[in-house]
Amino acid sequence: MKRSEYFLPTIKEVPTEAEAISHQLMLRAGLVKKVAAGIYTFLPLGLRVLKKIESIVREEMNQVGAQELLMPALQPAEIWQESGRWYAYGAEMWRLKDRNERDFCLGPTHEELITDIVRKSIRSYKDLPINLYQIQFKYRDEPRPRFGILRAREFLMKDAYSFDRDEAGLKKSYQKMYEAYQRIFNRLGLRYFIVEAATGLIGGSRSHEFIAEAQAGEDIIYTCSRCGYGASAELATSIADYYEKETEKELQEVFTPGMTTVEEVSSYLKVSPRKLVKTMIYKVDNELLAVLVPGDREVNESKLAAYLGKDQFELLSDDGFERFGLVKGFVGPVGLEVGKTVADVNLKQMKNFVVGANKRDTHLVNVNLRDFKVDDFVDLTFPLEGEFCSRCEKGKIEVKKGIELGHVFQLGTRYSEAMKAYFNDADGRLKPYQMGCYGIGVSRLLSAIIEQNHDEKGIIWPWPVAPFEAHLVLVFPDREELRSRAESFYRRLVKEGYEVLFDQRTDVSPGEKFAEADLVGTPIQVIFGKKALEGKLEIKIRRTGERKEQSFAEAFELVREEIRKGRAGFVC
Numbered sequence: 001m002k003r004s005e006y007f008l009p010t011i012k013e014v015p016t017e018a019e020a021i022s023h024q025l026m027l028r029a030g031l032v033k034k035v036a037a038g039i040y041t042f043l044p045l046g047l048r049v050l051k052k053i054e055s056i057v058r059e060e061m062n063q064v065g066a067q068e069l070l071m072p073a074l075q076p077a078e079i080w081q082e083s084g085r086w087y088a089y090g091a092e093m094w095r096l097k098d099r100n101e102r103d104f105c106l107g108p109t110h111e112e113l114i115t116d117i118v119r120k121s122i123r124s125y126k127d128l129p130i131n132l133y134q135i136q137f138k139y140r141d142e143p144r145p146r147f148g149i150l151r152a153r154e155f156l157m158k159d160a161y162s163f164d165r166d167e168a169g170l171k172k173s174y175q176k177m178y179e180a181y182q183r184i185f186n187r188l189g190l191r192y193f194i195v196e197a198a199t200g201l202i203g204g205s206r207s208h209e210f211i212a213e214a215q216a217g218e219d220i221i222y223t224c225s226r227c228g229y230g231a232s233a234e235l236a237t238s239i240a241d242y243y244e245k246e247t248e249k250e251l252q253e254v255f256t257p258g259m260t261t262v263e264e265v266s267s268y269l270k271v272s273p274r275k276l277v278k279t280m281i282y283k284v285d286n287e288l289l290a291v292l293v294p295g296d297r298e299v300n301e302s303k304l305a306a307y308l309g310k311d312q313f314e315l316l317s318d319d320g321f322e323r324f325g326l327v328k329g330f331v332g333p334v335g336l337e338v339g340k341t342v343a344d345v346n347l348k349q350m351k352n353f354v355v356g357a358n359k360r361d362t363h364l365v366n367v368n369l370r371d372f373k374v375d376d377f378v379d380l381t382f383p384l385e386g387e388f389c390s391r392c393e394k395g396k397i398e399v400k401k402g403i404e405l406g407h408v409f410q411l412g413t414r415y416s417e418a419m420k421a422y423f424n425d426a427d428g429r430l431k432p433y434q435m436g437c438y439g440i441g442v443s444r445l446l447s448a449i450i451e452q453n454h455d456e457k458g459i460i461w462p463w464p465v466a467p468f469e470a471h472l473v474l475v476f477p478d479r480e481e482l483r484s485r486a487e488s489f490y491r492r493l494v495k496e497g498y499e500v501l502f503d504q505r506t507d508v509s510p511g512e513k514f515a516e517a518d519l520v521g522t523p524i525q526v527i528f529g530k531k532a533l534e535g536k537l538e539i540k541i542r543r544t545g546e547r548k549e550q551s552f553a554e555a556f557e558l559v560r561e562e563i564r565k566g567r568a569g570f571v572c
């Protein structure tokens with residue numbers, strides 16, 4: 001491709017609208033263009049990368065026997081009403097009506113639709129197992145679209161669905177996909193963690209997330225480098241051992257004028273926040289629930305939801321405090337009248353702690369578990385960095401930020417039961433399918449790859465997804481002899497089937513051409529500069545910055561060799 005003819009609107013300045021480095025670089029290198037919040041056009045360069053990612057995903061899916069189909073993005077409301085998710089999805093779902101006032105949505109996912117297709121087509125166990133997948137746009141009306149295509153409202157996803165006769169079959173299908181996902185992310189050259197994850201709105205019994213470590217990531221994960229433990233925030237556990245053994249002292253009331261936060265109380269009383277116990281009041285089905293957690297920890301509402309078996313609850317509002325006669329900022333468990341009190345497990349180790357006294361401007365010190373009643377002790381908080389790993393008990397927990405690349409779920413019969421999707425088993429009985437679902441954020445992978453592969457000058461594409469394999473820079477396009485030698489070099493590469501971008505523009509300075517080559521991030525640059533007149537070309541490896549001077553013939557061989565290695569899956 002000749003640069004002068006190629007639609008590649010690059011930008012020199014860092015766009016102010018972009019926070020994440022991947023977002024900045026995608027705009028600057030002309031990969032995408034914003035249409036509206038969280039909605040983007042893939043420009044030719046970005047689309048080349050996207051197609052390469054897609055084809056790696058497709059190859060690995062086909063390899064494990066999954067079959068590609070394409071379902072519509074536009075889906076009727078009825079199937080969502082059957083599964084019960086038409087209401088559960090809330091404001092995130094793009095809903096619309098047709099001319100006859102019938103409800104539709106733009107699919108945020110496709111469990112319902114695929115279940116509908118399979119229940120109408122497969123009746124016998126003889127046709128199972130089956131695994132169907134698609135690469136299709138998904139729509140979620142995110143409250144805060146950010147970081148470009150990382151958290152977009154329209155995004156490309158690969159979603160696969162497996163249907164099995166029984167649980168053993170589901171486990172096998174799941175394992176196959178789990179391994180295929182590892183191969184996909186390895187081929188893309190991504191560094192990632194696999195963590196146990198909560199099943200959330202999708203439902204089901206077991207799930208894993210594949211998370212790429214990245215600063216711009218919005219997922220927090222907890223890992224142990226000693227044993228390889230990894231868990232998402234919803235499930236992560238740790239062992240806190242910093243509580244001192246003390247003898248229980250006598251409970252006392254203390255005056256704490258206007259001190260309502262952990263910081264205020266701990267600095268006023270000159271004790272560490274971990275000596276405090278916070279009492280959070282939730283409203284659950286019109287009953288009050290007190291949740292007690294150590295002062296240095298936050299309530300993990302996913303764990304609370306798992307404990308309660310429901311996610312419909314909320315923190316008590318200011319009005320609520322008044323209505324129930326509670327003193328906001330000074331609530332504590334001693335003498336508190338609520339429906340139920342649950343405490344984080346760490347409280348079992350705590351002695352002589354500080355709590356609110358249920359009285360304005362007053363706290364209680366030297367409080368112990370003897371002083372109030374707890375209905376249940378449950379793990380209700382997030383691990384803290386440096387605590388011991390709950391699996392190996394020796395490693396230290398590290399807290400990392402990451403981007404969710406993929407998510408696999410064992411759904412079981414969550415959808416097949418709700419949607420009456422049954423098959424005839426060998427014993428003649430009707431049974432619901434055992435389902436699994438498996439997603440990869442295909443467009444988001446671009447962001448993750450850039451987050452992990454860039455420097456201050458621009459993108460550094462891993463070979464398998466590089467939009468071009470070689471970038472030829474003709475520094476002095478006005479020199480006729482140089483120009484014709486560069487052109488023939490370019491034509492030979494193209495003829496041999498290599499993907500080459502040839503910057504032969506006459507109206508751009510050499511400095512701008514070099515800067516653009518680094519920004520766009522092609523693995524090899526071939527520079528036709530001053531020395532080319534003496535028969536020497538400069539080859540620059542983008543990732544290492546290494547430069548080699550070679551004759552035209554040697555340079556041609558080197559480029560061929562590098563591309564050959566790159567195509568063979570050589571990542572860096």
Ligand SMILES: [Zn+2]
Nearest residue numbers: 224227389392
């Ligand atoms: Zn560990």
